[in-house]
Amino acid sequence: MTIERIPQKHYPKAEIWRRGMALGLDFLGAWLISSLFGSNSFGIQFVQILVFIFCWLILRVVVVFNNRGQSLGRWAFDLKILEVENAQVMGRIPELLALVKREAIIGFGALLVSIALGNIRANPTAILLLLPLAIDCGAAFSDTQLRQALHDRYARTFIVSSRRGYSLDIKIKRLVDTLQRNVRR
Numbered sequence: 001m002t003i004e005r006i007p008q009k010h011y012p013k014a015e016i017w018r019r020g021m022a023l024g025l026d027f028l029g030a031w032l033i034s035s036l037f038g039s040n041s042f043g044i045q046f047v048q049i050l051v052f053i054f055c056w057l058i059l060r061v062v063v064v065f066n067n068r069g070q071s072l073g074r075w076a077f078d079l080k081i082l083e084v085e086n087a088q089v090m091g092r093i094p095e096l097l098a099l100v101k102r103e104a105i106i107g108f109g110a111l112l113v114s115i116a117l118g119n120i121r122a123n124p125t126a127i128l129l130l131l132p133l134a135i136d137c138g139a140a141f142s143d144t145q146l147r148q149a150l151h152d153r154y155a156r157t158f159i160v161s162s163r164r165g166y167s168l169d170i171k172i173k174r175l176v177d178t179l180q181r182n183v184r185r
Helices: 016-035 046-066 072-076 096-119 124-142 150-155 168-184
Strands: 079-085 157-161
Touching: 016 046, 016 072, 016 079, 016 096, 016 124, 016 168, 046 072, 046 096, 072 079, 096 124, 096 150, 096 157, 124 150, 150 157
Parallel strands: none
Antiparallel strands: 079 157
């Protein structure tokens, strides 16, 4: 009797720019909601921070867990989050604890970006608050095999292209092509 290895199912890697756009869309949603609770004074707004954290966890953990691995941004750009075990992509959505760990890391970076955006006029050095998120997400450029950022490696997750979604990037590309053709006429 021989043991035969079953070939792993192929999951297409998500392009980094699509992942960035999906993250940006999710960030924009949480930031817009939390900015309603901010005041006009400069400095750190604690109520705004708490609302941002709450919105981030709802958008990036609860919605993802209940929506087959897709947040609003990932749905718009046809992306999905899956679990990784022993450098092998599993075909299932990560458990709730893994999602919380992952989103706590990236959410901290997004929170720092939110604080930087609120204070950039008063303190231009607030731009340095972008560095943790840039370092975290920049790790995906060096990982040629799975394109995992630091938060993905820690939580053992992987972002793949999905068939289920809105295909916002494709729709924008078609719109730009149509506009270019109309301008040439």
